[in-house]
Amino acid sequence: MINNKKHVMARLIVILCIGVGIFVGACSMIGSDEQIAMTPPAMPGAEYVGSETCAQCHEDESKYFNLTDHASVAIDITAEDAEAGQAEACETCHGPGSLHVEGQGDKSKIVKADAQTCFSCHLDIKGKFALQHRHPVLEGQMSCSDCHNMHGSDVRATGGAMLLGKDEKCFKCHKEMKGPFVFEHDAMREGCSVCHDPHGSISDKLLVAGQTTTCLRCHWEVNFNSSSPSLGGKTHDYFIGEGVECIDHHRAPHGSNIWRTFNR
Numbered sequence: 001m002i003n004n005k006k007h008v009m010a011r012l013i014v015i016l017c018i019g020v021g022i023f024v025g026a027c028s029m030i031g032s033d034e035q036i037a038m039t040p041p042a043m044p045g046a047e048y049v050g051s052e053t054c055a056q057c058h059e060d061e062s063k064y065f066n067l068t069d070h071a072s073v074a075i076d077i078t079a080e081d082a083e084a085g086q087a088e089a090c091e092t093c094h095g096p097g098s099l100h101v102e103g104q105g106d107k108s109k110i111v112k113a114d115a116q117t118c119f120s121c122h123l124d125i126k127g128k129f130a131l132q133h134r135h136p137v138l139e140g141q142m143s144c145s146d147c148h149n150m151h152g153s154d155v156r157a158t159g160g161a162m163l164l165g166k167d168e169k170c171f172k173c174h175k176e177m178k179g180p181f182v183f184e185h186d187a188m189r190e191g192c193s194v195c196h197d198p199h200g201s202i203s204d205k206l207l208v209a210g211q212t213t214t215c216l217r218c219h220w221e222v223n224f225n226s227s228s229p230s231l232g233g234k235t236h237d238y239f240i241g242e243g244v245e246c247i248d249h250h251r252a253p254h255g256s257n258i259w260r261t262f263n264r
């Protein structure tokens with residue numbers, strides 16, 4: 001059941017329930033924190049050939065792939081479908097590749113992975129994309145690979161989550177947040193995801209929490225009793241108590257060229 005090439009499989013077991021109607025509970029689980037029911041992409045009549053075979057023709061996608069978590073993901077095929085073999089690495093997303101290989105790269109015989117492929121394993125992310133505020137991936141305006149490098153060519157430079165250059169990927173589409181600003185907000189150094197959930201959120205603007213709550217995560221020391229001329233003699237407490245959000249006053253949370261306190 002477990003392919004113990006790496007810790008990954010101990011933490012997250014990908015199970016294959018062949019046949020319709022078999023649900024998670026029916027599968028045997030071995031010591032995992034996270035249980036995932038997974039149906040690998042299908043390609044009728046094809047068998048699994050293994051990643052080494054793919055590498056013969058797809059050097060670019062294979063070169064750095066071993067640095068990604070996905071390289072050590074494997075799905076065992078249950079007895080009912082034993083002749084199909086085991087889905088590993090490339091074929092967990094692209095489906096069994098024998099017909100594609102026999103057809104010298106026949107495109108119609110290999111699965112083109114999309115968000116639904118990912119969701120079969122990443123149920124938590126699927127949940128995020130079902131929330132009210134989300135990046136328009138399911139709407140077809142962008143894809144997971146706008147932010148994630150599926151084959152790991154720059155994994156080494158960026159660290160976790162196979163991200164394309166940490167925040168650089170965000171700037172591809174949101175240039176105005178890049179700065180530089182005369183007055184930088186130190187929060188930005190920790191990356192966009194200290195304030196935004198890149199996948200989806202119940203809060204407006206993909207904020208990780210309600211507006212003021214997001215700010216208070218770091219600014220817990222804010223002196224609510226202090227007043228200042230710019231607050232018209234009122235205290236921070238007054239504003240928050242009245243349901244006014246921090247950003248109603250600090251309107252430029254990404255940085256400002258005018259105000260040290262990001263009022264605009």
Ligand code: HEC
Binds near residue numbers: 092
């Ligand atoms: C975690 C899922 C996943 C795994 C594992 C994976 N891929 Fe992909 N692959 C994708 C996605 C998603 C795309 C579409 C990328 C895009 O839209 O830019 C893709 C695209 C491709 C393409 C088409 C590239 C192009 O420019 O059109 C090839 C070829 C490919 N993958 C080969 C491989 C090989 C070989 C492996 C194993 C070394 C592999 N993939 C492993 C998800 C995966």
Ligand code: HEC
Binds near residue numbers: 050104
């Ligand atoms: C004999 C060489 C060969 C082997 C082996 C091979 N491929 Fe391909 N593959 C190709 C060629 C050639 C194309 C591009 C076809 C085109 O662009 O018209 C391709 C295209 C693809 C695509 C893009 C499909 C699309 O719709 O754009 C994916 C994904 C892919 N291969 C995955 C794999 C995986 C996974 C394996 C291993 C199971 C594999 N390939 C093995 C030759 C091969």
Ligand code: HEC
Binds near residue numbers: 144147
């Ligand atoms: C707008 C950019 C963006 C898009 C689109 C995106 N992601 Fe992410 N993803 C991120 C960022 C940024 C992180 C790192 C979050 C962090 O550091 O807390 C991440 C982290 C992850 C992780 C690691 C676990 C976690 O929750 O942090 C998984 C798994 C993941 N994304 C899957 C997906 C899938 C599947 C899709 C497509 C359905 C997708 N992502 C689309 C930006 C994106």
Ligand code: HEC
Binds near residue numbers: 008
């Ligand atoms: C067969 C199951 C499976 C599929 C399909 C799959 N993943 Fe994963 N993914 C995993 C596992 C297992 C991990 C490791 C999770 C862990 O360590 O907690 C992982 C990790 C990740 C990470 C985090 C990597 C890091 O360095 O933190 C991202 C991002 C991610 N997957 C995105 C995707 C995207 C995007 C797709 C679809 C194109 C996808 N995954 C498809 C099983 C899968």
Ligand code: HEC
Binds near residue numbers: 136205
């Ligand atoms: C491929 C382009 C693309 C990339 C890359 C991208 N975004 Fe977006 N982003 C969009 C689109 C499109 C929307 C939706 C805009 C709309 O609905 O008006 C959006 C919306 C948002 C919103 C909500 C704006 C609103 O008005 O509700 C935030 C916040 C955001 N993105 C942050 C990020 C972060 C952080 C990253 C990097 C992790 C990122 N984006 C990467 C295209 C992108």
Ligand code: HEC
Binds near residue numbers: 187188192193
């Ligand atoms: C300190 C918290 C914080 C950080 C860090 C942060 N943002 Fe934001 N962002 C916000 C808040 C708060 C809003 C809502 C502003 C509003 O509603 O006026 C916002 C709004 C946005 C919007 C929507 C803009 C609009 O005019 O509607 C985008 C896009 C965005 N952020 C992208 C990013 C990107 C990209 C990064 C990383 C480079 C980033 N943010 C980092 C707090 C943050």
Ligand code: HEC
Binds near residue numbers: 190216262
């Ligand atoms: C990830 C932590 C973090 C988050 C979240 C965060 N900040 Fe900050 N902020 C900082 C740090 C660090 C500084 C610089 C040190 C300081 O002045 O306290 C700073 C400085 C500021 C300043 C300038 C204070 C001064 O007197 O110069 C303002 C105003 C501010 N933040 C507003 C906000 C608002 C509004 C939000 C919510 C949208 C927010 N911050 C969210 C970390 C954060």
